[in-house]
Amino acid sequence: MKKRSVLCLVLAAILALGLVGCGGGSSSAAAYPDQAIELVIPASAGGGSDIMARLLVQIIQDNDLCSQVITPVNKQGGGGSAGQAYVNSKSDPNYTIFTINDAHTIASNVSETRPEGGFTPICMLAKDEVLLVTKADSPYQTMDDAIAAIQANPMGLTVGCADQLDKICVFDINNSYGVEFNNVYFDSAGEIATAIMGDHVEFGIFNPSECASLVEGGELKALASFSTERCAAPLDDVPTFTELGHDDLVFAMSRGIMGPAGMSEEAQKYWSDIFEKVCATDAWTKDYVEANGLTPTFMNYEEYTTYYEENEKNLVEKIAVLGE
């Protein structure tokens, strides 16, 4: 008897798993959307994009904003391009949406997963600020200290980078100050933080959510931020590069939602409207935007389309120079 129930349980689990991948293929003339939607996260579970995407789904469900089920799907790899390739493989462009940030935009161009004519921009959600960070008790207590040190020893100090976007930041600092910081790739901001604390590298590029608690805990110190205005506490005593006289060093990583190439305008507008409502909820502004030190910058599909084109062009130009 017990043997059978164990067997049943195992079989049920196997069947349930098998169903995970089954999605409908039919579409009729009924009002959009008439089937489940996949929200593709081109990053691994537990990362920044994943946390954001799962919160978005939860807010949509809690507020009954969408009549259909939204299933988050993680497709990590290739710096975002594996997820984009997966999106491109979908036959119906109206039932898949995905999260994007500037690093993913670069990946789509480098790995040529950007479809002919580009993806369909739906909306911009927020901007993530970027900071240059060092160890709390390092000899470089201000940006001036750091610049003096690197001038004395070109390529002798290293900045940890977690993606191509971080490398662009280092490249921009080098250009603006006329110095030569070395850069090293790490798999995640967490690894950069451990490398800084263990004196293996001197600096790192971080988002506020990645370094705020370590700064507060007295392990790390932020030297300057790429933001236009100062970041929220506990990073409010960190000067911006603009304050330091380098107003060309202004940059923030945009986080948005995209649709596949060929998505209908009806679907594009539908999702843009839904996310506009999401961005107005307390759950979003307090638990995500404020808690992670982001800047709320909602743009609907029309504004975002213009912004995205411009932004993509900029990023591609920079990465091309970086590659040389």
Add this chain to the structure above:
Amino acid sequence: MLANFQSLLMGLSTAVTPYNLLACLIGGVLGIFVGALPGVGAVAGCSLLLPITYKMNPVAAIIMLAGIYYGNMYGGAYSAILLNIPGDSPAVMTAVEGYPMTRRGLAGRALFTANFSSFVGGSIGIICLTMVGPLLAQIGLKFGPPEMASLTFLALTSIGWMLGDDPKKGLIATALGVMISNIGMDASSANFRYTFGSTNLLSGISFIPLVVGMFGFSQVLNMVTGGTKVDESVHVGKLSLKESMLTKKEMISLLPQCLRTSLVGGFIGFLPGAGGTTSAFLAYMMERKINKHRDEMGGKTGSIYGVSAVESANNAASVGAFIPLLSLGIPGSSTTAVLLGGLMAWGLKPGPLLFQQEPDFCWSLIGSMYIGNVLCLIFGLAVIPFLMKLMKVPANILAPIITVVCIVGAYADSNSMFAVWTMLVAGVITFMLQKKGIPSTPIILSFVLAPTFELKVRQALEISNCNLLIFLQKPISLFFLLFAAAMLLAPAAIKLVNRNKKGV
């Protein structure tokens, strides 16, 4: 330390409230099931359940998720021992040592050993976490790219010992593993390697389909072609828990080695980016060299001592990964990265101040780990008799079942048919390689270790502006390199000495 002890008692008292105890039990049992199903690892289990826990209070939520995490380490051994399908990478060596025992009808003893050692390993890991967690976190910081590169180099060189009877064929296998691991995007420079324009290959070959095919599906091919004959006479009538128990003497003889491997495993587990595989593997290799029963290990018979070494080390390592998470707010493994997301979603601020700001939360979690380990042990032992029934299933029924499990496991890894094809191709190729006497274990180990080695070497060289001396200038790195050199040269040296003796 006394203050720690008081806090721990307080944490224990929170953890044994009925609600938290239930959360712990559910987490542990779910973890064991999830771990036993190949393809659905702890990462998937935790991230699927994470949204459900948003409504729970943070203490109960983390207790449940942590339960899934370490329960998973118990469960991972089951499919490795019974079906030769390691659920995740640390369990590869469990399959190598445990599955031969199943074929000899000793699955019960292998499972019991795995449970017992998991319990000891887990407990030692937790005791270390309680006593010296923050100190260990500080030591962990000393391990930067050059140190990790040398440590991984040490692990890679010790693959040499498991090359099988013919070192040439073993080397071929190792090289194959390295080559497969190269497929995909090189994250550091964003260039693609061996992807041949296929979008499926952009993120490389993933571990689960590969290992499920190489171990599980190739086994099916062996069964079908009559290569594997289960000795019909041994396994009848030996299905009760009592028959599976180890004798008191055996358990006592396992204890000192559990202690050794747990300490090694736990230590490596909390290093940044090392993970359960490196720690389980290095602990196992250590036992192969110094264990009293080393002659039994790694052979065609399997050995409880081998199973024990792997399982105690990887459970200690899984607890070790909590050390950087709790003391610094930095995840030590991909599962703890999911837990980090959870902490933030529950409104906690993981970081160096977590223990000061939320002592109740931290100590309840640690307290629940002690209890959770006992619960997992009891549950694990209780299911052994049922798992043993699998042994009664004849090969002609078992083979299709394993095939289905392999296909589903591979599919569940990334919800794609490409993974299923990868699994099938890996199985067929492994089957053919084995016919030619090329062992499969070095392939999968070098596949796991090579990317870490490459990344760490490149980081070290980028930091030093391509000065190779960085590996010798760092004392810890130098120590590992000398150790690796000694191990590489030892067999040759011993041979030379022996020859000289004979000559005299």
